[in-house]
Amino acid sequence: xxxxSQIKLSKDEIWAILDTIPDPEVPAxxxxxxxxxxxxxxxEDTVSIYITPTYSGCPATERFKQDIRDFLKINGILEVxxxxxxxxxxxxxxxxxxxxxxxxxxxxxxxxxxxxxxGFLFQSGPKVVPCVKCNSENTxxxxxxxxxxxxxxxxxxxxxxxxxxxxxx
Amino acid sequence: xxxxxxxxxxxYRLGDNTLIYGQRLAExxxxxxxxxxxxxxxxxxxxxxxxxxAIYSHLAEIENKGKxxxxxxxxxxxxxxxxxxxxxxxxxxxxxxxxxxxLFDAFQLHFYQELTKSNNEFLAxxxxxxxxxxxxxxxxxxxxxxxxGDGTDESKEKIQKSINDMWEFTGDMFATDSAxxxxxxxxxxxxxxxxxxxxxxxxxxxxxxATLKKPEDCYMQKGSLSGLHSEFLGxxxxxxxxxxxxxxxxxx
Numbered sequence: 001x002x003x004x005s006q007i008k009l010s011k012d013e014i015w016a017i018l019d020t021i022p023d024p025e026v027p028a029x030x031x032x033x034x035x036x037x038x039x040x041x042x043x044e045d046t047v048s049i050y051i052t053p054t055y056s057g058c059p060a061t062e063r064f065k066q067d068i069r070d071f072l073k074i075n076g077i078l079e080v081x082x083x084x085x086x087x088x089x090x091x092x093x094x095x096x097x098x099x100x101x102x103x104x105x106x107x108x109x110x111x112x113x114x115x116x117x118x119g120f121l122f123q124s125g126p127k128v129v130p131c132v133k134c135n136s137e138n139t140x141x142x143x144x145x146x147x148x149x150x151x152x153x154x155x156x157x158x159x160x161x162x163x164x165x166x167x168x169x
Numbered sequence: 170x171x172x173x174x175x176x177x178x179x180x181y182r183l184g185d186n187t188l189i190y191g192q193r194l195a196e197x198x199x200x201x202x203x204x205x206x207x208x209x210x211x212x213x214x215x216x217x218x219x220x221x222x223a224i225y226s227h228l229a230e231i232e233n234k235g236k237x238x239x240x241x242x243x244x245x246x247x248x249x250x251x252x253x254x255x256x257x258x259x260x261x262x263x264x265x266x267x268x269x270x271x272l273f274d275a276f277q278l279h280f281y282q283e284l285t286k287s288n289n290e291f292l293a294x295x296x297x298x299x300x301x302x303x304x305x306x307x308x309x310x311x312x313x314x315x316x317x318g319d320g321t322d323e324s325k326e327k328i329q330k331s332i333n334d335m336w337e338f339t340g341d342m343f344a345t346d347s348a349x350x351x352x353x354x355x356x357x358x359x360x361x362x363x364x365x366x367x368x369x370x371x372x373x374x375x376x377x378x379a380t381l382k383k384p385e386d387c388y389m390q391k392g393s394l395s396g397l398h399s400e401f402l403g404x405x406x407x408x409x410x411x412x413x414x415x416x417x418x419x420x421x
Binding site: 089 | 205206209213216218219220223293294297299301302309
């Protein structure tokens with residue numbers, strides 16, 4: 001016997017559940033705060049979640065999918081349709097101010113608005129990324145590439161703290 | 170029908186380019202000259218694999234033969250690959266990898282920039298997304314070309330030789346065939362002549378900053394769009410496909 005509608009949750013309730021799923025690589029923020037969940041739809045018996053990867057090759061994407069299934073299962077939604085959406089491309093502008101503050105507290109310098117480099121070849125201007133430990137602006141880029149696709153490596157020249165910066169894209 | 174056949178050819182070209190380039194860079198994993206470079210080269214590799222997955226998934230949908238991404242990567246022979254010759258060049262020393270990387274990253278940059286204007290929704294979306302990543306790649310390789318070129322006598326001599334050696338494989342990046350030409354006419358694929366013009370400008374600018382000489386025009390190797398490759402692709406595939414060939418359908 002199949003009930004006519006097995007979905008007992010509203011769209012808002014599903015968003016609230018998704019907002020409790022931590023980003024596997026930066027657990028200080030949720031996948032909703034990160035901006036990878038783009039859309040939730042409920043049609044008849046099917047819940048569809050549209051997600052977008054931060055970077056094309058981000059290995060966390062597979063984990064997002066599994067976590068979404070697991071978290072929704074606990075809440076009684078057994079079947080979920082997860083759709084990968086590549087356009088519009090993910091941008092750090094989708095991070096809320098609150099999420100950026102959480103990043104900073106977690107020890108990752110948040111992306112600085114409007115610093116997407118316009119000149120693609122050489123940095124268009126000096127970019128100041130304050131140290132997450134001592135807030136000094138005397139910091140230096142060690143590498144554009146860090147432990148995950150979304151981060152660059154910096155070091156503080158004053159307190160010598162090496163830290164990660166969430167790249168602006 | 171004709172359009173989808175042409176589109177399939179273009180998707181093979183794009184996906185094979187990023188797959189083989191990604192695989193070459195992955196060979197640097199744990200072999201980088203410094204930890205930061207190891208991380209950088211493998212990050213670029215990962216971005217390329219990600220782009221490949223998006224392209225192959227779309228290809229599987231369009232071909233509609235029940236294939237998966239893995240079928241495309243692991244169950245084709247070298248004559249069935251359509252990647253540009255430059256991406257299969259061996260890593261060589263760090264300068265060789267940087268020279269190959271810069272010449273190809275700059276191509277990808279301008280190619281994707283033009284592809285964002287495609288009237289094909291998937292290709293335009295893929296290009297917009299990939300462009301953000303490629304901007305980091307070309308900055309990485311471009312800055313290294315300058316640092317090595319404008320560095321010591323030894324680094325300058327080496328990177329100049331790397332660029333010279335790689336030059337005969339650059340023409341093939343811009344190769345088209347009747348399928349791709351048709352797509353360009355229809356506004357699906359970019360105009361490759363325009364891409365080449367922009368690429369040439371970028372290369373000249375960087376070589377100038379690096380105090381290096383642009384190589385003389387020379388005979389350009391060709392054949393990749395017909396599946397003709399250098400001897401190096403077979404070896405690369407042997408490595409990359411070994412597991413799926415030896416243990417078909419094995420999974421993590």
